[in-house]
Amino acid sequence: MVSNDLLFSEQLLPCGKVVSNRLVKVAMYEHLSSILGGPPNKIHYALYSAWSEHNWGMIITGNVQISREHLSLGRDMVVPKILTDKTIQPFRKLARIIHGNQASDCLAIMQLSHAGRQSGNILGGRLPFVSPLAPSAVRFGQNKRDEGIISDVFHRLLFQTPKAMSSADIDNVVSEFVRGTLLALRSGFDGVQLHVAHGYLLAQFLSPKSNIRTDEYSHDSLLLLSRVVKAIRDVVPADFILGIKFNTGDYSVLEESEAKTAQEERALAHLRQVVAWRTIDFIEISGGDYENPEFMLSPSSVTSTKNARQAFFAQFSAKLMKALSSEFSSNDRPPLVLLTGGLRTPAHLYTALTAHHAHLLGVGRSSVLCPNLPTVLKHRQTVEGDLSSDLTPFRPEPDLCLLFSRRRPCEWIWRHVPKVRLIGAGVGMAWYAVMMRRLAGERKRWDNDGNSRKIEGHAQYFLEPDYSVGGLGAIIRMWMWVNAPELQQKQMTFLILLIIFCLVLYIHSGGYSSQLFL
Numbered sequence: 001m002v003s004n005d006l007l008f009s010e011q012l013l014p015c016g017k018v019v020s021n022r023l024v025k026v027a028m029y030e031h032l033s034s035i036l037g038g039p040p041n042k043i044h045y046a047l048y049s050a051w052s053e054h055n056w057g058m059i060i061t062g063n064v065q066i067s068r069e070h071l072s073l074g075r076d077m078v079v080p081k082i083l084t085d086k087t088i089q090p091f092r093k094l095a096r097i098i099h100g101n102q103a104s105d106c107l108a109i110m111q112l113s114h115a116g117r118q119s120g121n122i123l124g125g126r127l128p129f130v131s132p133l134a135p136s137a138v139r140f141g142q143n144k145r146d147e148g149i150i151s152d153v154f155h156r157l158l159f160q161t162p163k164a165m166s167s168a169d170i171d172n173v174v175s176e177f178v179r180g181t182l183l184a185l186r187s188g189f190d191g192v193q194l195h196v197a198h199g200y201l202l203a204q205f206l207s208p209k210s211n212i213r214t215d216e217y218s219h220d221s222l223l224l225l226s227r228v229v230k231a232i233r234d235v236v237p238a239d240f241i242l243g244i245k246f247n248t249g250d251y252s253v254l255e256e257s258e259a260k261t262a263q264e265e266r267a268l269a270h271l272r273q274v275v276a277w278r279t280i281d282f283i284e285i286s287g288g289d290y291e292n293p294e295f296m297l298s299p300s301s302v303t304s305t306k307n308a309r310q311a312f313f314a315q316f317s318a319k320l321m322k323a324l325s326s327e328f329s330s331n332d333r334p335p336l337v338l339l340t341g342g343l344r345t346p347a348h349l350y351t352a353l354t355a356h357h358a359h360l361l362g363v364g365r366s367s368v369l370c371p372n373l374p375t376v377l378k379h380r381q382t383v384e385g386d387l388s389s390d391l392t393p394f395r396p397e398p399d400l401c402l403l404f405s406r407r408r409p410c411e412w413i414w415r416h417v418p419k420v421r422l423i424g425a426g427v428g429m430a431w432y433a434v435m436m437r438r439l440a441g442e443r444k445r446w447d448n449d450g451n452s453r454k455i456e457g458h459a460q461y462f463l464e465p466d467y468s469v470g471g472l473g474a475i476i477r478m479w480m481w482v483n484a485p486e487l488q489q490k491q492m493t494f495l496i497l498l499i500i501f502c503l504v505l506y507i508h509s510g511g512y513s514s515q516l517f518l
């Protein structure tokens with residue numbers, strides 16, 4: 001019998017702040033900001049309200065991009081170029097919403113990110129043919145020739161060959177991360193998480209497949225990260241939380257090979273160096289990048305492997321936990337390990353804790369299917385007692401083959417599409433992005449109803465995910481969506497600019513008409 005308190009016990013971070021329980025809603029790009037990036041808006045507020053009233057120990061925002069020219073999928077939240085009361089205000093409101101009511105002690109963390117070479121053509125916020133910045137001029141997808149010609153053409157269309165960063169570019173990125181941190185600090189967030197995973201810029205510097213520089217940033221591949229961490233610590237108070245999301249070197253439970261083991265050892269060696277800085281509060285363990293999106297594995301692929309009770313990256317995080325206990329004395333506070341990926345059942349959660357795979361448990365997709373997960377688990381514990389061997393998923397996963405598989409020629413397309421892994425992961429992301437928007441809509445309607453559906457003190461707008469939306473439907477709904485009020489504002493600006501332009505042209509051509517036409 002495992003103590004129920006295990007899941008809801010407090011955890012102390014090295015900076016002195018306390019996480020009130022082990023359940024963490026991890027970063028998920030929302031696709032809700034204005035086209036080509038912007039601040040959070042009303043739909044973000046509604047979405048985060050849905051999470052914040054359910055006792056998560058920590059809520060991490062979707063990635064907030066530090067560079068407007070290096071977005072991920074085009075509708076990211078972006079750090080404003082200049083921090084003023086006005087530009088900070090929307091982020092302040094977001095932090096307030098995440099903190100919830102006075103009784104809540106949920107920590108609000110802003111994830112800071114730079115997409116580097118994974119910033120797509122045009123969608124990334126640049127004019128066509130303007131290259132993104134990256135450690136070296138190695139195009140994203142260059143290593144994907146084995147996936148065939150469709151994949152190659154797809155990657156070439158979407159991603160340009162990046163420009164290798166000069167030392168001035170690197171200095172600039174360091175100061176952009178500092179600006180992002182100041183935004184978080186001034187808007188009332190408890191801390192930031194640096195995205196050093198999934199093939200984003202900071203991870204690109206760590207990987208030999210994207211970093212082929214010959215300067216000190218290649219000899220010491222952690223140099224950029226260490227500069228960013230130091231620069232951040234120089235400007236924040238001691239109790240400000242600084243976390244990182246780190247890759248296992250693409251290691252997963254699905255494949256074991258010598259190459260993977262070597263990558264894992266390299267990642268562990270990196271992390272030993274990082275923890276020796278004594279400046280990091282938590283380390284989230286994940287894996288994969290856009291070329292090989294292992295972080296988006298479907299749980300069914302994991303439950304079919306040898307251990308249905310383990311999260312995707314549990315073996316690696318267990319090794320990190322061991323390394324931490326040998327490197328820190330009992331008086332020290334080591335960084336907390338946050339394990340994310342594939343935690344779908346109560347048994348997954350309890351195994352991760354009892355087997356010492358992690359201190360904190362990261363929930364991504366299930367936090368969309370089940371935004372009130374902490375409340376539900378607490379309630380079930382009270383009623384049912386020990387949940388530690390319960391292998392029932394919190395909620396069913398969507399079947400994204402739907403719509404594709406039943407109709408021709410969709411069936412043909414679907415059979416070929418998964419070969420481009422990026423598309424496979426993109427379809428999954430699209431489905432969850434659409435469901436996040438739906439969740440925000442439900443939450444807003446519930447607010448407008450005057451919270452009339454409150455039962456036993458808990459919000460009962462409860463999202464029923466729309467499982468009838470298949471892969472194709474999700475892609476269309478994700479990309480065709482526009483935020484109407486925002487569109488009107490943009491259209492007005494565009495119209496006014498067009499009228500001014502026509503007037504100037506008219507006056508100008510009138511003044512010179514004789515010269516022009518005679």
Ligand SMILES: Cc1cc2nc3c(=O)[nH]c(=O)nc-3n(C[C@H](O)[C@H](O)[C@H](O)COP(=O)(O)O)c2cc1C
Pocket residue numbers: 026027028029030061062063111195198245286295296340341342343362363364365366428429430432433
């Ligand atoms: C729609 C969607 C958006 C995501 N956006 C981010 C992101 O902005 N930053 C990040 O670090 N991970 C992101 N992820 C990955 C998740 O944080 C998490 O690592 C992954 O979903 C595995 O956890 P899960 O099995 O609990 O979903 C995203 C995942 C999804 C489904």
